[in-house]
Amino acid sequence: MTIPNGWQVDIGLEIHAQLKTNSKIFSGSSTRFGAAPNSQASFVDMGLPGVLPVANKAVFEKAIQFGLGIGAEINRVSRFDRKNYFYPDLPKGYQITQMDEPIVVAGKVLIELNGKEKFIRITRAHLEEDAGKSIHDAVDHATAIDLNRAGTPLLEIVSEPDMKSAEEAVAYARKIHQLVTYLDVCDGNMAEGSMRFDANVSVRRESAVELGTRSEIKNLNSFRFLEQAIEYEITRQIETLESGASLSQDTRLFDSEKRETRQMRSKETSTDYRYFPEPDLLPVVLSEAFIQSVADTMPELPDDRSTRYEASLGLSPADARLLTSDLNLALFFDSVACEVTDPKIAANWIKGDLLGKLNEEGQSIATCPITPDQLIDLIKLLEAGTISGKIAKDVFLAMWNGMNISVREYVEREGLKQVSDAGALEPLIKKIIDANPKQAEDLKGGKTKLMGFFVGQVMKETSGQANPQQVNSIISSLLSL
């Protein structure tokens, strides 16, 4: 959408990323998704009398990785606080979070939109526990509580209001998604709730210095809903202000069916969370050695990798960005590129055939049925001239559909080798020339486009196995071109 003339928009996002740890943030329970209700809720997760939280070291590693990934400061001392509110799926009546001293502060990420680059500042990222789930339709006249999710570790990533459109907000959200999945900090699975967005949206006259009155849209769980909700909200706010009415600072929910946001509560009725330091946990003190040990295990960041692909492999900026958009994809590309003569050929196969097929079948690189080794073999056979480009496409499809023998054995078994033997090709080409005298004359007369016709005929007769260059030169010599 285009922002109406005379208005500007300010958007900040709070992104909840579920950290990819085996156990919960303050208990030893599993974080696996989809288990039977309450089967992964320990005494600690249930908030029974007498239980105490013990922090899971893995969450600090993940938070530090993210912090380093956005060039942020890692607080050497951070602290947990209690956020108090009553809700049935919040078993203790408070959430353990980091209010005053978060583990990560002041980072930034670079987004790119329509060829323009821009930094989005990240104010902070803090650790907290997730609540359980209230299920309102499982039992008649009652609400069921599933505490499996209670205590799941979250990293809440809070940006500055640096985004000026829904498109920028989505580009930023995608960037964070790329980064956390790249770093293996979060699995990024939005359908399972591993990543959720809260959007703070406000509008102001272009001349205004101060930010407008903001509303917060809670719990958006896809990039599409994020975009739709922000767009609706921008329109609603501008229309409200243009009608002469004023806005209240409120918390809103997005109705994805009706594509509109609705007020959940206004600031006047907002809860006083009465934050105070969590006395059951000691301050988190991170040593330089620990931070360094985490830094040592950092994968190359997507932006650095993209630059490297351009500089040392000669890929175009667009290809480099595409291939680094997902860590698994980049790793796939790396495995192939280092084994073949021309990395650009590897890039073409992956971005064209492989990604095309994955998109077509709704799959991701993580579930790709073709292995890097298979693609390496295929490209090598192609480079060596053993198979033709056309045959290579067929072999690729066979690989996709499942191949239980090696690519070489397959090509051998199916008799797909390219025919480069002049002795075998010459009689066949002679026959084709004899059968098409008119075309042969025209080609001799300078209609060079007809070369393609003859090559095509030969390929047809040989089921694509003839080496096209070889065919070319035989035709030329037979017709004395």
Add this chain to the structure above:
Amino acid sequence: MKLENASIRDLSHALTSGALSATELTLHFLSRIDAMSDLNAFISVEHDQALKCAADADRRILAGDKTPLLGIPIAEKDIFCTTGGLTTAGSKMLANYRSPFDSTVSDKLKQAGAIRLGKCNLDEFAMGSSNENSYFGPAKNPWDQTRVPGGSSGGSAVAVAAGLCTAATGTDTGGSIRQPAAFCGLTGIKPTYGRISRWGMIAFASSLDQAGPMTRSAADAAVLLQVMSGNDPKDSTSLVETVPNYSELIEQPIKDLSIGVVPGLLDGVSSEIVDAYNTCQEELKALGATFQEVELPHHTHSVGAYYVIAPAECSANLSRYDGARFGHRCDNPRDLQDLYLRSREEGFGEEVKRRILVGTFALSAGYYDAYYNKAQRVRRLIQSDFLSAFDDVDAILLPTTPSTAFPLGEKTSDPVSMYLQDIFTISANLAGLPAISFPAGHSNGLPIGLQLIGPHLDEGTLLKCVHQYQKVSDWHRRTPSEHS
């Protein structure tokens, strides 16, 4: 040997020598508990479980096991989660609550072979100084049943003082071990914060709560403290330092031990307690200790700071009692709000509600800095006062309470005078320091307790000093029956 007043050492000797079985000893105490049920020391008595443990202990003893606590009957404050019976915290809210796990303290005592006879009465959620805030009614002071035993570990104190068990566990957030120990003529130690795991100890104020033993003597306390202490991976605030051998430590002389006194703090203390305070100094001097005056300039602010911090923490700790998953639930809630309001209104007693309200207020937007933050600053000042004092002395001697046990009902309508009961005990909790109360006199047939506060993790010195004192005094040997 009168079994009900015997020391752990003597009982252990009788058990291992075969002169006495754990089962006989357990039956002896169980019958005393039944006979003296009007003291209301116990919320639940676990006859069957106790006898089963006794039989196990007898087998271990027969097999040559000489673990010091093996076969010794004890009682636990009903704020420690235990399996096999109820864990009520003295509240209607948890009147029928059964914990699915044991507290670390209960588990360690069980492993050491102690036999738990039952769970002791207490002020609801450990909030109180007289045991009158118990949903199950007050425990009575065995020295004078018209008087309170102190609180919140009142039932534990009564059980030991009346000879219903050999030792008991207590918890101390602002004096809840030491004040009832003083009122009932016992030795009670609140260790350094973090010395004993809080896992399974139902929380009142997490940064102040600490478990400890309540016994007839420092020697008995040393045996229990040994078992109860130590790092626990389930409690992040539990300390990693190794636990010294307390029973060995206490046998050392206290010659040249330097003890601080704080004369300025004694205003308003009853004269017989001041007398006992002065007499005790002379007796300790005779043992070789030296005395010097120290200053604790912010000590007078400790009650104020405490009654902001403790309620603030309790307001969050008690949020989980909402009627949704366990504990008291009101009948026919109309909606969620009604469920919360009525379950909590009905399930909590007056004092608990008062503290939740005070704590909620102190943490509210706009008041946080004026109350909670300021109280935390006072807390740090009190901590640094103690640090400076311990540059000069090894321990500080104070009264435990401003008076001896007061009559039941005397302070129930005046919360502030009740809160002032803890004027000498609270500072050790705020500073996280170990402190011990021990019997050092009598007034009108009621015991007087004095208190020693020590530096971080120096429980050994406190126990040693009291043990050496108890070798030359007999206040700790007096029992209510002799005076009634």
